[in-house]
Amino acid sequence: MSLSLHQQAHYLLSKVTAVTEAILLTVLSLFSPLCLCLSLFSSLSLSLLPCAEVLHRHKRSWVWNQFFVLEEYTGNEPLYVGKLHSDVDKGDGKVKYVLSGEGATSIFTIDENTGDIHATKRLDREAQAYYTLQAQAVDRLTNLPVEPRSEFVVKVQDINDNEPKFLDGPYLAGVPEMSPLGTMVVQVAATDADDPTYGNSARVVYSIIHGQPYFSVEPKTGVIRTALPNMDRETRDQYVLVIQAKDMVGQMGGLSGTTSVTVTLTDVNDNPPRFTHKSYQYTVLESLPVQSVVARIKAADADIGSNAEMDYRIMDGDGPGMFNITTDENTQEGVIILLKPLDFETKSSFSLRIEATNRNIDSNFLSLGPFSDTTSVKVTVEDVNEPPVFSTPLSKMSVSEDAKVGTSIGRVSAHDPDTSNSGIRYSIDRNTDLERFFNVDALSGVISTAKPLDREANSVHNLTIFAIESQDPMEIGKGIALITVLDINDNAPVFAIDYETLLCENAMPGQVIQTISAVDKDEPLSGHRFYFALAAPVAGNLNFTLRDNKDNTASILTKRGGFRRREQPVYRLPVLIVDSGSPALSSTNTLSVRVCDCDSDGVALSCGAVAYTSTGLSTGALLAILGCIITLLVMVLLIVTMRRRRKEPLILEEERDIRENIVRYDDEGGGEEDTEAFDMVTLRNLNVIRDPNVRRDVTPDTPTFFHYPTASRPSYKSLPDNVVFREFIWERLKDADVDPSAPPYDSLQTYAFEGSGSVAESLSSLESLSTDSDQNYDYLSNWGPRFKKLADLYGNSDGTSVFS
Numbered sequence: 001m002s003l004s005l006h007q008q009a010h011y012l013l014s015k016v017t018a019v020t021e022a023i024l025l026t027v028l029s030l031f032s033p034l035c036l037c038l039s040l041f042s043s044l045s046l047s048l049l050p051c052a053e054v055l056h057r058h059k060r061s062w063v064w065n066q067f068f069v070l071e072e073y074t075g076n077e078p079l080y081v082g083k084l085h086s087d088v089d090k091g092d093g094k095v096k097y098v099l100s101g102e103g104a105t106s107i108f109t110i111d112e113n114t115g116d117i118h119a120t121k122r123l124d125r126e127a128q129a130y131y132t133l134q135a136q137a138v139d140r141l142t143n144l145p146v147e148p149r150s151e152f153v154v155k156v157q158d159i160n161d162n163e164p165k166f167l168d169g170p171y172l173a174g175v176p177e178m179s180p181l182g183t184m185v186v187q188v189a190a191t192d193a194d195d196p197t198y199g200n201s202a203r204v205v206y207s208i209i210h211g212q213p214y215f216s217v218e219p220k221t222g223v224i225r226t227a228l229p230n231m232d233r234e235t236r237d238q239y240v241l242v243i244q245a246k247d248m249v250g251q252m253g254g255l256s257g258t259t260s261v262t263v264t265l266t267d268v269n270d271n272p273p274r275f276t277h278k279s280y281q282y283t284v285l286e287s288l289p290v291q292s293v294v295a296r297i298k299a300a301d302a303d304i305g306s307n308a309e310m311d312y313r314i315m316d317g318d319g320p321g322m323f324n325i326t327t328d329e330n331t332q333e334g335v336i337i338l339l340k341p342l343d344f345e346t347k348s349s350f351s352l353r354i355e356a357t358n359r360n361i362d363s364n365f366l367s368l369g370p371f372s373d374t375t376s377v378k379v380t381v382e383d384v385n386e387p388p389v390f391s392t393p394l395s396k397m398s399v400s401e402d403a404k405v406g407t408s409i410g411r412v413s414a415h416d417p418d419t420s421n422s423g424i425r426y427s428i429d430r431n432t433d434l435e436r437f438f439n440v441d442a443l444s445g446v447i448s449t450a451k452p453l454d455r456e457a458n459s460v461h462n463l464t465i466f467a468i469e470s471q472d473p474m475e476i477g478k479g480i481a482l483i484t485v486l487d488i489n490d491n492a493p494v495f496a497i498d499y500e501t502l503l504c505e506n507a508m509p510g511q512v513i514q515t516i517s518a519v520d521k522d523e524p525l526s527g528h529r530f531y532f533a534l535a536a537p538v539a540g541n542l543n544f545t546l547r548d549n550k551d552n553t554a555s556i557l558t559k560r561g562g563f564r565r566r567e568q569p570v571y572r573l574p575v576l577i578v579d580s581g582s583p584a585l586s587s588t589n590t591l592s593v594r595v596c597d598c599d600s601d602g603v604a605l606s607c608g609a610v611a612y613t614s615t616g617l618s619t620g621a622l623l624a625i626l627g628c629i630i631t632l633l634v635m636v637l638l639i640v641t642m643r644r645r646r647k648e649p650l651i652l653e654e655e656r657d658i659r660e661n662i663v664r665y666d667d668e669g670g671g672e673e674d675t676e677a678f679d680m681v682t683l684r685n686l687n688v689i690r691d692p693n694v695r696r697d698v699t700p701d702t703p704t705f706f707h708y709p710t711a712s713r714p715s716y717k718s719l720p721d722n723v724v725f726r727e728f729i730w731e732r733l734k735d736a737d738v739d740p741s742a743p744p745y746d747s748l749q750t751y752a753f754e755g756s757g758s759v760a761e762s763l764s765s766l767e768s769l770s771t772d773s774d775q776n777y778d779y780l781s782n783w784g785p786r787f788k789k790l791a792d793l794y795g796n797s798d799g800t801s802v803f804s
Contacts, residue, residue: 071125071156081108081154084115086137088146096140101133101151108133108154117154125156126193158195160255164204164245166190169259177233177265178365179226185215185263188222190245205250211241215263219250224261233265234302269307269362273299275375282336283380286344294323294336299356299373301332308332309359315374317352323379325354336377344383345417352377388414388424388467390479395465397447398484401455409438412445414467414477423470429478432464438483440465447481455485456521489581491521493530495589502607504598505565507558513593514556515549518577528552528579535574535588544573544593556591565595569608 073079089095099110099117107121108131131154137147166188173186194201205219216227224241241261248254275297282295301308312325312334324337334354357372390412397410416422426445428438438461439450447463460482467477501514518530532554533539534546543563547555556573571593578586596607777794780787 068155068157069119069123071123071159072161073122078118078120081117081119084135086147088137094140095137095146098136098138099133102131104133123156125158130155158198158201160194160201162193163255164190164192164247164257166257166259171261173261174264174266176268178230178268178270181226181229183226185224188243190257192247200248202247203249204245204247207244209242209244211239214239215241217243231265233267237265239263267304267307269303269358269360270365270368271302272369272371273301273310273356273358274373275299279376281378283382285384286342286381287384288338288342290338290341292338294338294379296333296335298333306360310356311359312354312356315353315355317350319350322350342381344381348381350379385472385475386417387475388469388477389417390414390477394480396482398486400486400488401453402488403449405449407449409447409483412465412479412481416469425468425470427466429464429466432462438463453485455487459485487523489522489585492585492587493518493520493577493579494587499591501591501593502596502604503563503593504596504602505563506598507561509558509560511558512555513558515553517553520579524581531578533576535576538574543571563595570594
């Protein structure tokens with residue numbers, strides 16, 4: 001390693017300065033009687049003055065022996081720094097030396113008798129380079145200063161005790177791949193804490209320990225450069241270097257420090273895209289929707305980032321407009337998109353030629369090109385079972401609104417696009433024909449009317465027609481039939497609005513009092529034309545006339561004046577309106593004309609009938625009115641009285657269930673011998689006189705309003721038993737039906753009368769299970785589990801009754 005002339009001169013000057021300082025200090029210590037003195041007016045430098053000048057200045061009589069001390073002293077004894085001496089000190093012990101300032105007593109100590117200064121601790125120049133102290137000579141007895149206080153500096157002399165350090169390390173750097181030799185990568189810098197002005201302790205040189213032969217470093221500047229040309233990122237993209245910094249200009253014995261530098265080769269576009277195959281083949285279904293992805297292809301590019309971005313395009317193919325290709329920005333793939341529907345029966349395969357080109361081409365590497373590549377793609381279409389297709393997706397038809405039911409309107413046609421050519425059946429989506437106005441023939445597709453049509457209710461019918469494959473009913477095609485209902489003249493014209501016509505009493509003859517117009521629900525192609533006239537009964541009246549304005553309006557005029565409300569407050573004027581249809585239709589509309597009292601400007605003030613004023617009522621009229629009022633009051637009282645006497649409902653209590661009226665007795669009856677709980681005689685006596693006004697089930701509080709005539713009731717003596725029972729039951733039913741006060745509530749009626757000499761004897765089920773019965777119920781066992789209980793009760797047994 002070589003040094004510049006300037007650095008060599010500076011180095012020699014520092015050496016000379018150090019040697020000179022050492023010689024002067026040695027001379028001062030050996031020849032103190034020569035009275036060489038130190039000027040204390042400078043901070044760190046020494047000035048040698050002649051002794052004669054010092055003798056004339058008594059205040060500066062100090063003699064200094066030492067001003068420098070080495071750092072990092074490792075001896076066991078305190079380090080001798082120097083000696084203080086005053087001319088006043090005659091060696092008789094009367095003078096005492098005192099030291100103060102930075103580090104006094106803690107680092108530096110002084111012998112008060114001799115003036116010797118020692119350092120008691122290790123000093124570090126990097127922590128503090130010098131110390132400023134004050135010295136003073138005082139009288140030992142009086143402690144009064146014998147010399148003024150003086151200041152001096154103790155400088156810590158540097159040694160090479162600090163290694164260089166990389167404060168910014170470790171480093172991360174990048175350099176483009178394929179860079180030429182000597183391209184700068186990064187600059188490193190190391191710092192040495194030693195004194196840069198003294199010796200070579202802080203002079204650093206750099207070297208590379210690890211990272212060759214790819215990179216190099218400049219010894220003095222620390223600049224790292226490429227040492228090999230055309231390094232390829234695709235081969236190796238990262239290098240870790242170890243850089244050393246050594247002081248003492250790299251000489252032996254110098255201290256050193258290291259750092260790491262990670263160098264990453266950044267990418268450049270030096271690799272063209274390449275397809276891995278020369279041809280690709282894909283298969284898709286013909287039912288694939290438009291804008292769906294057909295396939296994805298990708299050209300390989302070793303570069304990364306923007307250098308690997310590509311654009312794809314279809315160069316040529318046998319399906320123009322069928323496909324498009326775009327670039328997926330995330331994966332850099334070419335995405336082939338379907339633009340038109342596929343049809344296997346029309347074309348079953350397509351061939352495309354696709355090119356991939358780098359989007360960002362670096363002109364420095366054109367020699368490595370071309371930066372594009374091509375490949376061929378074959379798309380095969382697979383057949384699927386497609387729904388039927390209508391020959392015309394939208395069929396427009398028209399029908400007159402007076403068409404009869406079953407009239408054919410038009411025909412829809414669909415076919416199976418598949419090679420199987422399956423048969424087609426047609427039907428109407430009833431969601432589009434909720435009222436079922438139309439039918440379609442399932443085989444021919446002929447649409448006909450199913451109900452009478454009304455154009456004024458619905459002028460256009462939008463039907464959805466289903467075409468269903470016979471072989472596969474799941475395949476359904478849809479078509480639209482738009483049926484327009486044509487108008488006929490089937491609506492008579494009427495007034496456009498409800499007119500309110502006012503006629504002033506002071507109206508003049510020939511005055512227009514109202515202008516009328518008409519509307520018609522029909523819509524003839526040539527437009528409406530209405531004709532107005534007064535109806536025949538009033539055509540020759542003396543009060544009003546009608547004038548047809550020939551513009552679908554008419555005017556009502558007065559024939560006379562002097563109309564009076566007292567005479568007639570309202571006039572009813574029938575107006576005949578006829579349209580221009582074929583056949584023409586007409587209607588008669590009544591126009592009400594009210595006579596009004598008007599002001600001078602013709603504004604109506606009051607209309608309608610005028611009440612006649614009378615001077616008073618006669619006595620007879622007043623009596624008649626009073627009699628009417630009294631009659632009304634009597635009728636009201638009668639109605640109230642009748643309502644209060646109405647029978648109460650047949651329920652005994654409000655809380656009782658209104659569906660039943662059952663009387664419960666908590667005592668146990670004594671059988672047929674018990675005649676106290678119930679009078680059986682009444683039931684058995686056929687000739688008992690029954691009161692038709694009393695209900696049998698519940699005793700009414702009020703008698704019924706309806707009475708049977710006595711002569712209409714039959715005599716039970718002359719009737720057989722079966723007729724007696726029938727009449728007995730019908731009487732009870734009639735009593736309940738004809739009584740308006742009896743609510744239709746359920747009631748418990750007891751019919752315990754069988755009659756005398758009944759051939760059926762007793763109907764009790766308790767006596768039916770006797771062994772004397774000739775009826776055989778064994779067939780109940782064959783009727784299934786639902787009749788098992790009856791079979792067990794009435795079937796063949798061992799003669800033991802279940803009730804024995």
